[in-house]
Amino acid sequence: MGLENVKALTFDVFGTVVDWRGSITREGQKLGEAKGITGVDWVEFADAWRGGYRPSMDLVRTGKLPWTKIDVLHRMVLDELLVKYNITGLSEDEKVDFNKAWHRLDPWPDSVAGLTRLKSRYIISTLSNGNVALLTNMAKWGGLPWDCILSAESVRHYKPDPESYLGAADLLGVEPSEVMMVAAHKYDLMAARDVGLRTAFVARPHEFGPDREVDVEPEDWVDVYGTDFENLASNLGS
Amino acid sequence: MGLENVKALTFDVFGTVVDWRGSITREGQKLGEAKGITGVDWVEFADAWRGGYRPSMDLVRTGKLPWTKIDVLHRMVLDELLVKYNITGLSEDEKVDFNKAWHRLDPWPDSVAGLTRLKSRYIISTLSNGNVALLTNMAKWGGLPWDCILSAESVRHYKPDPESYLGAADLLGVEPSEVMMVAAHKYDLMAARDVGLRTAFVARPHEFGPDREVDVEPEDWVDVYGTDFENLASNLGS
Numbered sequence: 001m002g003l004e005n006v007k008a009l010t011f012d013v014f015g016t017v018v019d020w021r022g023s024i025t026r027e028g029q030k031l032g033e034a035k036g037i038t039g040v041d042w043v044e045f046a047d048a049w050r051g052g053y054r055p056s057m058d059l060v061r062t063g064k065l066p067w068t069k070i071d072v073l074h075r076m077v078l079d080e081l082l083v084k085y086n087i088t089g090l091s092e093d094e095k096v097d098f099n100k101a102w103h104r105l106d107p108w109p110d111s112v113a114g115l116t117r118l119k120s121r122y123i124i125s126t127l128s129n130g131n132v133a134l135l136t137n138m139a140k141w142g143g144l145p146w147d148c149i150l151s152a153e154s155v156r157h158y159k160p161d162p163e164s165y166l167g168a169a170d171l172l173g174v175e176p177s178e179v180m181m182v183a184a185h186k187y188d189l190m191a192a193r194d195v196g197l198r199t200a201f202v203a204r205p206h207e208f209g210p211d212r213e214v215d216v217e218p219e220d221w222v223d224v225y226g227t228d229f230e231n232l233a234s235n236l237g238s
Numbered sequence: 239m240g241l242e243n244v245k246a247l248t249f250d251v252f253g254t255v256v257d258w259r260g261s262i263t264r265e266g267q268k269l270g271e272a273k274g275i276t277g278v279d280w281v282e283f284a285d286a287w288r289g290g291y292r293p294s295m296d297l298v299r300t301g302k303l304p305w306t307k308i309d310v311l312h313r314m315v316l317d318e319l320l321v322k323y324n325i326t327g328l329s330e331d332e333k334v335d336f337n338k339a340w341h342r343l344d345p346w347p348d349s350v351a352g353l354t355r356l357k358s359r360y361i362i363s364t365l366s367n368g369n370v371a372l373l374t375n376m377a378k379w380g381g382l383p384w385d386c387i388l389s390a391e392s393v394r395h396y397k398p399d400p401e402s403y404l405g406a407a408d409l410l411g412v413e414p415s416e417v418m419m420v421a422a423h424k425y426d427l428m429a430a431r432d433v434g435l436r437t438a439f440v441a442r443p444h445e446f447g448p449d450r451e452v453d454v455e456p457e458d459w460v461d462v463y464g465t466d467f468e469n470l471a472s473n474l475g476s
Contacts, residue, residue, distance in 0.1 A: 071411065123374060133411025136361060136386040148374040148387045153409070171391070173309065173371025 003180070003223060003236070006198055008172045009118060010127035010150065012159075012183035013135065014050075015207040017115075017126075017229075018105035018142065021046050027101035035094070040085050043209065048084075052077030057129060057158050067156045069131040075099045102130070103137035108204065112143050114229020121238040125150045127168045127181065129158050148172070160191030169197070180223065182232070186215065189222060200224040202232055241418070241461060241474070244436055246410045247356060248365035248388065250397075250421035251373065252288075253445040255353075255364075255467075256343035256380065259284050265339035273332070278323050281447065286322075290315030295367060295396050305394050307369040313337045340368070341375035346442065350381050352467020359476040363388045365406045365419065367396050386410070398429030407435070418461065420470070424453065427460060438462040440470055 014020050021043070028042030056073040059065040078099055082090070090098070118124050125148040126135045135149045152158045155167030169176045181192035184204035193199050200223060203216035218225050226232025252258050259281070266280030294311040297303040316337055320328070328336070356362055363386040364373045370389045377384050390396045393405030407414045419430035422442035431437050438461060441454035456463050464470025 123378065125374075131411070132386065132388075132392075132409040136363075136410065140361065140385055147378055148370065149385075150370075154392060171370040172374065173369070 003198060005178055006122065006180045007174050007178045008123040008125060008169075009180050009182050009200070010125050010165075010168050010172075010197075011115075012181070012185060012188050013126050013128035013130055013138070014105070015204055016182065016184040016202060017111050017144065018107050018138065019207070020050060020102070020105050021207065021209060023105040024049060024101055027098065027104065031094075031098055035089060037087055040087065045081065045085060047208075048081055049074070049077055052080065061158050061161060069153060070102070070129055071099065071131055071134060074102055100137075103134050104141050105138055107142040107144060108228070110228040110230045112145065114231075114233050116145055117230070117233035117238045118236065119145055119147065121236070122180075123147045123172060125168070125172065127159070127164070128152070159188055162191065162195045165192045165195050165197055186219065186222075193221065198223045200226060200232055200236075202226045202229065241436060243416055244360065244418045245412050245416045246361040246363060246407075247418050247420050247438070248363050248403075248406050248410075248435075249353075250419070250423060250426050251364055251366035251368055251376070252343070253442055254420065254422040254440060255349050255382065256345050256376065257445070258288060258340070258343050259445065259447060261343040262287060262339055265336065265342065269332075269336055273327060275325055278325065283319065283323060285446075286319055287312070287315055290318065299396050299399060307391060308340070308367055309337065309369055309372060312340055338375075341372050342379050343376055345380040345382060346466070348466040348468045350383070352469075352471050354383055355468070355471035355476045356474065357383055357385065359474070360418075361385045361410060363406070363410065365397070365402070366390070397426055400429065400433045403430045403433050403435055424457065424460075431459065436461045438464060438470060438474075440464045440467060 011017055024046035025042045028045050032040060032042065056076055060068050115124055124146055126146055127150050128135055129152045131153045132149055132151045135151055139146050150168050150171060152164050154171060155163055157163035166176060169179045176196035180198040180200050181189055182200040182202060183189050184202050184207060189199040189201060205214050205216050207214060224235050226235055249255055262284035263280045266283050270278060270280065294314055298306050353362055362384055364384055365388050366373055367390045369391045370387055373387045373389055388406050388409060390402050392409060393401055395401035404414060407417045414434035418436040418438050419427055420438040420440060421427050422440050422445060427437040427439060443452050443454050445452060462473050464473055
């Protein structure tokens with residue numbers, strides 16, 4: 001496979017390492033119970049919150065907004081959703097805490113074990129659009145054993161901008177061809193491949209719940225395929 | 239002590255967490271034996287290499303050099319020292335590897351145990367002038383259990399520039415007063431304190447070897463004093 005010179009694995013996080021949908025749904029339900037909020041479908045709310053993420057990020061990518069952290073973008077979307085779902089009576093502290101639900105996303109069941117195996121052979125780093133604080137807190141929350149926390153924030157370019165992948169390789173002190181991007185999303189891997197990184201696809205068929213079809217087909221342009229992180233570790237000889 | 243709101247500890251690394259002098263001396267001796275280099279006092283060489291670090295960094299801090307990583311600054315100093323010590327016959331690969339001796343510095347005996355205790359209560363991050371790759375490789379080498387790797391490189395300002403400390407707090411998503419800088423060097427702590435961080439001094443009397451007096455006196459402007467990292471953990475209730 002010609003992958004002997006890969007030194008570092010960089011990981012997409014939302015959806016690839018952690019289950020944002022299940023976790024945000026749970027956080028919404030918990031808040032609803034605590035505050036007596038009724039009539040909100042928290043699964044739909046989680047999807048809507050996530051759905052607002054890319055458009056808000058694209059405002060930054062196209063220069064319509066200056067550099068803005070995901071924490072702030074999440075809050076912009078949350079404020080709109082609170083109006084849309086007619087959720088009232090939350091204090092500022094409660095909104096801040098609910099917004100930090102994105103720092104408390106649970107890993108998929110195989111993530112910690114698979115990452116631990118991969119760490120024995122490679123440098124393992126996040127490469128997420130989530131900001132550094134979000135990724136650091138999430139790692140502590142879920143026990144994710146990262147060697148390094150890299151973020152779009154580290155280079156002030158959101159994925160899939162080329163600068164995000166090339167900046168990560170530069171920060172890790174290796175050539176782009178010595179980095180393998182790991183993600184459950186093909187657009188992310190395509191952008192990484194286009195600037196010279198190696199790629200690993202991990203299937204996460206349940207990212208969007210039971211009712212939405214997810215593209216988990218193997219592709220001949222992807223270097224390695226994993227059915228989950230344990231399988232990826234096996235396929236990379238870790 | 240009013241330190242209840244401290245959420246993150248940021249650590250100076252060279253001298254505070256790791257023994258650069260002993261480690262670089264050992265790497266020099268190893269190279270000397272492998273290449274038959276004689277007549278070099280590798281302890282003196284280590285001191286000279288470290289001695290070239292601050293002047294070269296100050297060229298960046300004062301704008302005489304554009305942003306330049308420590309790996310590159312270390313190499314500039316190394317190239318001068320190889321001439322000065324009349325060390326010839328090294329291939330480019332050998333020079334690259336010797337320069338990476340700074341990625342292979344050994345922790346002080348108490349560092350890993352103390353950091354592990356502190357990690358149970360705080361976010362623990364590097365805040366070093368070493369670049370991200372250097373700090374990441376060093377953590378893997380020495381088993382340092384960081385939650386996050388932050389560097390002057392993360393904000394493109396070397397310590398003791400105020401931006402380095404304030405940028406680290408911003409990346410960690412906390413207020414400056416919620417961050418405690420940990421260092422064996424008072425100038426580093428003074429600069430951190432001046433922009434609102436809390437401070438912890440750790441005594442490293444042997445950083446410069448047995449013959450050089452090191453200032454390890456307690457100061458009333460320092461929030462916490464530790465005789466080593468285990469003692470610091472005890473003094474912080476970890």
